[in-house]
Amino acid sequence: xxxxxxxxxxxxxxxxxxxxxxxxxxxxESDYYLFWYKQPPSRQMILVIRQEAYKQQNAxxxxxxxxxxxxxxxxxxxxxxxxxxxxxxxxxxxxxxxxGNTPLVFGKGTRLSVIA
Amino acid sequence: xxxxTQSPKYLFRKEGQNVTLSCEQNLNHDAMYWYRQDPGxxxxxxxxxxxxxxxxxxxxxxxxxxSREKKESFPLTVTxxxxxxxxxxxxxxxxxxxxxxxxxxxxxxxxxxx
Numbered sequence: 001x002x003x004x005x006x007x008x009x010x011x012x013x014x015x016x017x018x019x020x021x022x023x024x025x026x027x028x029e030s031d032y033y034l035f036w037y038k039q040p041p042s043r044q045m046i047l048v049i050r051q052e053a054y055k056q057q058n059a060x061x062x063x064x065x066x067x068x069x070x071x072x073x074x075x076x077x078x079x080x081x082x083x084x085x086x087x088x089x090x091x092x093x094x095x096x097x098x099x100g101n102t103p104l105v106f107g108k109g110t111r112l113s114v115i116a
Numbered sequence: 117x118x119x120x121t122q123s124p125k126y127l128f129r130k131e132g133q134n135v136t137l138s139c140e141q142n143l144n145h146d147a148m149y150w151y152r153q154d155p156g157x158x159x160x161x162x163x164x165x166x167x168x169x170x171x172x173x174x175x176x177x178x179x180x181x182x183s184r185e186k187k188e189s190f191p192l193t194v195t196x197x198x199x200x201x202x203x204x205x206x207x208x209x210x211x212x213x214x215x216x217x218x219x220x221x222x223x224x225x226x227x228x229x230x
Contacts, residue, residue: 009156033217045206045221091158095217103149103174104208104219108158 002027006107021077023092033095040088087114120222137192139207148190153204
């Protein structure tokens with residue numbers, strides 16, 4: 001079974017600075033999908049960014065980018081120019097591409113605080 | 117507006133009672149999921165359904181039941197057999213496998229056992 005590990009329960013960053021959240025995963029599959037979700041205080045889960053394992057290029061969405069290291073099974077999230085609205089829980093998730101719909105496997109999350 | 121709705125937002129239950137959490141989606145998604153969130157635990161999968169009239173147990177299905185009679189609806193019943201039901205419950209849906217297989221989440225239901 002796949003597992004996802006987020007080793008940083010809490011992180012903090014100064015406004016306008018850059019922060020990197022870590023995520024590692026364990027899988028024997030060669031193709032899969034990786035996700036970062038954000039959960040602000042409203043508790044609504046919001047998709048931040050997605051990476052397909054067969055793509056070597058790191059995904060980018062505005063101020064959010066990933067560093068995907070397939071051999072190391074690492075999938076870190078970099079937030080540039082941090083804003084107060086970035087304060088939230090961030091969850092890394094893995095999804096198998098096997099036939100049919102398959103659920104996400106989540107890490108335990110990292111709570112990010114943004115300091116004004 | 118397309119999206120996922122969950123009701124109620126807050127739910128209180130007495131010990132020994134069954135309660136049902138509603139989840140509806142109008143995204144025309146085939147798959148639906150129920151997750152439970154506890155502090156420090158992340159999200160854990162309770163049940164999921166790939167098509168109507170079919171569903172599979174997740175990692176923590178004991179004490180829960182589901183039905184999928186309509187594509188749009190996937191209600192979760194928390195039974196009296198669930199020993200510690202106080203938690204935040206999230207419903208999600210996705211279209212299918214492939215590049216568009218993103219899961220989208222509803223706003224959640226907070227269940228408290230009195």
